[in-house]
Amino acid sequence: MKKYLLGAALLGASLSAQAVAPGGPGCGWGNLVFEGKSGLPSHLLASLVNGTSGNKTFGMTSGTNGCDTSGTLTYGGKSLLAMNGMLEEVAQDMAVGHGDALTALSVSMGIKPADRSHFDQVMHQNFAAVFPNQDVTAGQAFDHINNVMKNDKQLKVYAS
Amino acid sequence: MSLLNVVKHLWCWRRPAVLVCLGLMPPLAMAGAGDGYIASLQHRAAAQRLAASPEWQALLHYEPNWMRGGVHSEVASPWFFVSAVGKTDPQAELDATLAALFSADKIGPRKKPAFCLFVARRKFLVSHLHIDVSRLPVQVCPEYQRWLAALAPDAVSLVFPTAFPNSPSSMFGHTLLRVDSARRRHGTELLSYAVNFAAAAGDDGRGLGFVWKGLTGGYPGVFGLFPYYKKVKQYAWIENRDVWSYPLALSRPQIARLIDHIWEMDSVRFVYYFFNKNCSYQLLSLLDVARPSLHLTRQYTWYAIPSDTIRSLAAVPGLLGPAEYRPSMQTSLHWEASQLTHAQLSLAQAVANRRLPLNAPRLAALDGADHAGVLEVAYDELRYRLQAKGAQAGDVDEDLDNNGDPVAATPADTATERFANRILLARSRIPRRSPFSPVPAPRTSPEDGHRSLRINASGIYADGNFSLGVRIRPAYHDLLDNPGGYTRGAEINLADLGLRLDPSDGRVRIEDFRLLDIVSLSPRDSLFKPISFQVDTGVRRRPSARVFGDAPNDLGYYLQAGPGLAWGHDKLTAYVFGLGSFDANPSLQPAYAVGAGGSAGLLAYPLPGIQIKSEVGALQYVAGADGYFRWAKLGAQFPLIDEFALRTSVEYDQTAVDDGVRVDFGIQAYF
Numbered sequence: 025m026k027k028y029l030l031g032a033a034l035l036g037a038s039l040s041a042q043a044v045a046p047g048g049p050g051c052g053w054g055n056l057v058f059e060g061k062s063g064l065p066s067h068l069l070a071s072l073v074n075g076t077s078g079n080k081t082f083g084m085t086s087g088t089n090g091c092d093t094s095g096t097l098t099y100g101g102k103s104l105l106a107m108n109g110m111l112e113e114v115a116q117d118m119a120v121g122h123g124d125a126l127t128a129l130s131v132s133m134g135i136k137p138a139d140r141s142h143f144d145q146v147m148h149q150n151f152a153a154v155f156p157n158q159d160v161t162a163g164q165a166f167d168h169i170n171n172v173m174k175n176d177k178q179l180k181v182y183a184s
Numbered sequence: 185m186s187l188l189n190v191v192k193h194l195w196c197w198r199r200p201a202v203l204v205c206l207g208l209m210p211p212l213a214m215a216g217a218g219d220g221y222i223a224s225l226q227h228r229a230a231a232q233r234l235a236a237s238p239e240w241q242a243l244l245h246y247e248p249n250w251m252r253g254g255v256h257s258e259v260a261s262p263w264f265f266v267s268a269v270g271k272t273d274p275q276a277e278l279d280a281t282l283a284a285l286f287s288a289d290k291i292g293p294r295k296k297p298a299f300c301l302f303v304a305r306r307k308f309l310v311s312h313l314h315i316d317v318s319r320l321p322v323q324v325c326p327e328y329q330r331w332l333a334a335l336a337p338d339a340v341s342l343v344f345p346t347a348f349p350n351s352p353s354s355m356f357g358h359t360l361l362r363v364d365s366a367r368r369r370h371g372t373e374l375l376s377y378a379v380n381f382a383a384a385a386g387d388d389g390r391g392l393g394f395v396w397k398g399l400t401g402g403y404p405g406v407f408g409l410f411p412y413y414k415k416v417k418q419y420a421w422i423e424n425r426d427v428w429s430y431p432l433a434l435s436r437p438q439i440a441r442l443i444d445h446i447w448e449m450d451s452v453r454f455v456y457y458f459f460n461k462n463c464s465y466q467l468l469s470l471l472d473v474a475r476p477s478l479h480l481t482r483q484y485t486w487y488a489i490p491s492d493t494i495r496s497l498a499a500v501p502g503l504l505g506p507a508e509y510r511p512s513m514q515t516s517l518h519w520e521a522s523q524l525t526h527a528q529l530s531l532a533q534a535v536a537n538r539r540l541p542l543n544a545p546r547l548a549a550l551d552g553a554d555h556a557g558v559l560e561v562a563y564d565e566l567r568y569r570l571q572a573k574g575a576q577a578g579d580v581d582e583d584l585d586n587n588g589d590p591v592a593a594t595p596a597d598t599a600t601e602r603f604a605n606r607i608l609l610a611r612s613r614i615p616r617r618s619p620f621s622p623v624p625a626p627r628t629s630p631e632d633g634h635r636s637l638r639i640n641a642s643g644i645y646a647d648g649n650f651s652l653g654v655r656i657r658p659a660y661h662d663l664l665d666n667p668g669g670y671t672r673g674a675e676i677n678l679a680d681l682g683l684r685l686d687p688s689d690g691r692v693r694i695e696d697f698r699l700l701d702i703v704s705l706s707p708r709d710s711l712f713k714p715i716s717f718q719v720d721t722g723v724r725r726r727p728s729a730r731v732f733g734d735a736p737n738d739l740g741y742y743l744q745a746g747p748g749l750a751w752g753h754d755k756l757t758a759y760v761f762g763l764g765s766f767d768a769n770p771s772l773q774p775a776y777a778v779g780a781g782g783s784a785g786l787l788a789y790p791l792p793g794i795q796i797k798s799e800v801g802a803l804q805y806v807a808g809a810d811g812y813f814r815w816a817k818l819g820a821q822f823p824l825i826d827e828f829a830l831r832t833s834v835e836y837d838q839t840a841v842d843d844g845v846r847v848d849f850g851i852q853a854y855f
Contacts (some may be wrong), residue, residue, distance in 0.1 A: 045525075089463040110413060110417075113417075115608060116563065116567075116608065118612065119563075119608035119609070119611040119612040120556075120560060120611060120617070120618045121612075121616070121617050121618070122617060122618070124372050124374055124412075125374065127371050127372040127374075128372045128375050128413065131371070131372060131375055132375060137371075140371075148612060148615070149612075149615070151608065151609065151612030152609055152612065154606065155605065155609075157602070157605060158598075158601035158604065158605040164269070167565050
């Protein structure tokens with residue numbers, strides 16, 4: 025599983041390798057932009073649509089048509105974390121208490137504007153619970169965030 | 185045009201070697217039902233001259249043929265044209281498209297009927313010809329509707345990641361579009377989408393072959409749609425490029441047309457040429473669809489440099505909103521470090537280097553804000569350093585787009601990760617916001633920088649004689665040009681031609697031609713230890729003072745390059761380079777020389793618009809001809825009005841057989 029930390033450092037190293045990879049399974053506009061509440065339904069939707077998209081024969085670079093290596097591109101909260109290394113930026117923002125990536129996370133999780141600064145603050149206070157070590161995966165981080173929200177009376181409405 | 189012809193156009197398209205014609209019977213049967221109506225629509229379209237309208241020309245990417253009449257489309261995918269002659273015949277394509285709307289047959293690799301495949305084209309025809317949609321066999325496109333609903337386009341911005349001199353394909357920068365969603369923006373652009381045009385280099389995306397194919401049309405170019413955060417990550421967080429963005433003042437119908445056309449662009453291939461049919465050019469072609477009256481692409485026949493295209497857009501009244509600036513990670517780290525005291529920066533570095541434990545009393549003694557600042561800089565430095573290490577392992581190509589997947593970590597990386605996590609844990613225990621103010625945007629944004637085509641006329645005193653000089657440099661920026669709006673310390677001269685005229689007898693000679701000259705000065709400090717570099721190749725004379733003299737001084741090929749070190753700041757930079765050289769010149773005996781040497785210089789930017797550079801250097805020939813080449817040069821530029829400037833220089837050149845001094849004084853203009 026991907027570790028949350030320093031994925032970007034390794035990402036840099038792997039760019040060249042990715043440049044040679046042909047298009048991932050099922051790339052195309054069809055699977056680009058399906059939103060889901062927690063990501064999962066949209067995964068299914070995207071993979072359904074994949075079947076109708078014909079340009080996998082092009083052999084183009086995997087990124088060119090917006091194909092994520094995981095084959096999904098949604099902005100639901102969980103998959104936002106899972107998508108290639110955003111986790112690291114989220115962790116950094118959480119440790120500091122605010123930032124672009126943390127805002128993106130709260131927006132994608134459907135947290136209302138009025139609750140976002142509270143979300144930032146709660147996540148800052150609970151950094152140790154969300155990212156207890158460097159091996160936290162996206163799925164674990166998502167579960168940890170969910171647990172923290174469940175224990176907060178203002179945020180528990182957003183927990184799944 | 186007969187109906188049969190139209191139908192033939194409609195049902196045939198070329199594939200690499202074979203002409204594929206689908207059965208003629210079903211369409212004929214269907215056409216039988218509506219052929220009178222189709223013909224009347226075609227008649228109406230011809231009367232309105234719709235095929236010649238800017239809208240239709242932009243939607244099909246038609247451009248005028250060079251030197252002969254007519255047009256051709258820049259789209260390379262045959263299925264993009266419903267008519268077999270649609271690539272060069274807008275009228276036939278329009279007639280065939282009208283007929284195709286009356287068919288449910290699926291077209292091309294996307295396997296959709298014309299109604300759902302060519303959405304922007306269809307809407308254009310429906311609205312201008314008042315087509316009765318109820319008579320069409322296909323009237324809904326659920327997939328397109330779902331796509332559009334998810335995208336929920338609300339605003340579009342032009343995005344400009346600044347130049348990245350370390351990669352040949354991104355040395356001039358890059359442009360892309362960002363589509364902000366009505367539902368997602370909410371204080372962060374990271375959840376927007378990026379529309380990007382790039383060469384699809386497949387599996388040979390590196391080396392000289394890559395450069396050559398990129399220059400000569402060896403790759404297809406395709407549009408891509410990405411989560412915008414991926415682009416931010418690539419540019420600002422990995423490649424350390426500042427990113428500018430400009431909101432585009434497009435009306436709702438213009439945005440809708442643009443987005444519909446982006447839907448049409450899925451899987452469509454163009455031919456990619458690095459200099460003219462590149463990312464910036466094709467983005468202009470999208471904006472031409474949004475606002476056909478702009479005719480943006482026609483301003484860029486020969487080459488399209490990203491920053492020049494931004495200046496063209498800025499010249500359209502009201503089109504570009506105020507520039508927004510996103511600093512790269514390196515810029516942010518610099519800015520943060522500059523807000524720490526010297527002692528605090530030392531502490532941060534000690535933490536990053538793991539010379540100071542996180543529970544050290546010296547850290548605990550800091551007040552909350554300082555403690556937070558030290559830990560944040562320590563983490564950023566650690567992260568930056570690891571990233572630089574990763575980036576060295578595999579260099580990054582611009583117009584090639586990649587998704588990264590982390591590769592297996594080494595044990596050393598694992599230890600570093602554990603430590604980085606501990607820094608974040610320690611930081612999260614300090615209950616306060618980051619003490620650092622946001623990074624201020626540079627005073628000059630890219631659209632306010634000088635234009636890149638430069639023409640210089642000068643008087644030259646050399647060798648006891650007076651002569652006239654003219655220089656023409658198509659692109660892009662040198663260290664004596666006004667640095668405002670450009671990447672600091674990055675010089676790129678391309679195809680810079682110098683001519684000399686002897687006024688006494690009217691002789692004109694080529695003085696030199698600098699095919700490519702790149703200098704990248706990256707100052708070193710306590711945080712960053714970058715290596716500078718330069719590459720310079722073309723033809724020239726040595727010494728350059730003796731253009732008209734009797735002594736043999738032929739034009740000869742030269743290549744010189746080497747790594748260097750630089751120190752300093754925005755106003756004063758000092759540098760040294762180690763250089764290797766190769767010369768091929770009939771004046772040499774034998775006619776080539778391999779040299780080794782170095783150079784050193786000072787670059788000063790004392791006041792806005794005033795740039796001064798001094799340099800000395802020497803190359804000792806170590807193989808081939810005996811001899812050496814040495815030089816000393818002082819140059820300066822002073823601003824005049826607008827796109828004009830004065831440039832002057834004094835130069836002394838010396839070879840083993842000759843030497844000469846020249847003084848140049850000239851005026852130059854940027855276009």
